[in-house]
Amino acid sequence: MRFTSQSVAALKAPTGKRYVLVFDEATPGFGVKVSEGGSRQWVVQYRDGAGKSRRTTLGRVEVMPLPKARDAARDLLARVRLGDDPRAEKTKAKTKPVETFGELVPRYIAHAEGRLRPRSIEAARQHLNGHFKGLHNKPVTEVKRADVASQLAAITKGSGPQAANRARAVLSAFFAWTVGEGIAEANPVSGSNRPAPAKARERVLSAPELVAVWKACEDDDFGRIVRLLILTGARREEVAAIAWSELDLPAALWALPGARSKNHRAHDVPLSQTALDILANVPHRAGRDLLFGLRANGFSGFSRCKARLDTRSSVTGWTLHDLRRTAATGMAELGVLPHVVEAVLNHVSGHKAGVAGIYNRASYAREKREALDLWAAHVMALIDAP
Structure with missing residues (x-):
């Protein structure tokens, strides 16, 4: 046959x-x-x-x-x-000795570089060398599903189910690579139980919390990033690696290239006057196109800076991504239509999906600008309120 x-x-x-x-x-x-x-x-x-x-x-x-x-x-x-x-x-x-889990970790990290975001690579390194250190001396072909379950149970007990979920995803990607390389025959993570169901975050900062966070931002790279996240609703990595070449300040526009957006679609972000004022205070670094940080991929050190911001603002239990949800919720509460909020966030769903999304990109330019100007005015009214 x-x-x-x-x-x-x-x-x-x-x-x-x-x-x-x-x-x-x-x-x-x-x-x-x-x-x-x-x-x-x-x-x-x-x-x-x-x-x-x-x-x-x-x-x-x-x-x-x-x-x-x-x-x-x-x-x-x-x-x-x-x-x-x-x-x-x-x-x-x-008859040749099988490579151990620990021996393969550096090879996997080298493979991931250039394919994953720097943040994802660092997370993989921490999980594989930290949470799964107990597997390092074991031949990789001898790691069984029971070993995976035992490791995940220990992570759940020590760091919580969500941390165990993230560790499980990293381990699964690692073993998928070993299968693809012909090192292992199967992925022992496949079929293992998830420590906890994926939980969608719903955290939205209240008006007093938003004011406290804004006022706690210092006049430095991190402070400017946080305020721009509030004003634009953009993603953390998008703002952290923003380049002067992406900005048209006279036109008050940030042209985010598709190579840097999560959905790989170019996205025009209208800049409110408040956002322009923040950008005007960013120092130009000789020979560097990126606005923030000193590394090749933009700003780094978020965890340390965020912890200090929490201390200064007395607002805890939130992430930088929650600012995106806060902006979206705030615009909706101000009367911005759902499809315009989606356009501001560069979501490809609902009204923006398919061919319609391509043709609507230009037609939503005015609506997006009005929405972000309205949101910025609302934020500044909260900040300036007695």
């Missing part, structure tokens, strides 16, 4: 037989072994240099997609024609 994902999934071992072998018509020698219990493995059958029939496995069907398995089979069969014996090589490879 000619293999397709559907035809392979439908295969079953005949009653009374431990397994059945079925081969692909499109790639002679490439097949699938289906056991009585339902497990499926990709196999390659060939003849070695002595003419003896050999069979070797490529991997489990649920882990290795058909196109990837077929390509691997063709590569292996090509090597056989050149005189290699993959089965002998596989046996030899089994």
Whole structure:
């Protein structure tokens, strides 16, 4: 039979037989072994240099997609024609020591750099070297689902279920990488229980809290970032890495490129006069396009600065992302229509989804400016109130 994902999934071992072998018509020698219990493995059958029939496995069907398995089979069969014996090589490879979890962490972090945001890379480093330090000496192929469950239970007990959820996501990404690299056959995090259901935050700062936070902001990079977050409803990373080249101050406009937005869509942010006043006080650093921080990716050190801001403002239990929700809620309470709030936040949903979103980008420019000007005026009225 000619293999397709559907035809392979439908295969079953005949009653009374431990397994059945079925081969692909499109790639002679490439097949699938289906056991009585339902497990499926990709196999390659060939003849070695002595003419003896050999069979070797490529991997489990649920882990290795058909196109990837077929390509691997063709590569292996090509090597056989050149005189290699993959089965002998596989046996030899089994005698090599398997890399430990801890040995692979630096390789994974190096792989993640350039693919993940700096903040995500740092979180991965902290979880893998901190929460999962107990796995470091264990061969990575010997980490089982029970080990994962035990580690997550310990994290839940020590740091809470939400921290355990985040650690679980990092561990799953790590093992997905090991599977992709051919180091491990399966991801032991798959199928493990989540420590807690994902919980959507609903924190919105009250008017007195917003005033306290604003007034506690100092005249430095972090203080300016926080105030711009309040005024624009933008995301933390977007403001932290804002560049002079993105700003058209005479036009009172910030053109956020798609490469820096979460949904990868370019986003025009109208700037209120209050936002322009803040930007006017940002010092220009010679040879540097970024407004804030000294690193290549913008401002860093949020945790330390946020802790000091909490102390000065006496407002706790909030995150910088809550300022985005506060701005959205505030605009809605001021009468801004929902689709305009979505446009301000650069949400691609509801009215902005699909082709309509492309055409509405320009038509919402006036509405977005009016909404952010209205919000800024409201914030300043709160700040200036006796």
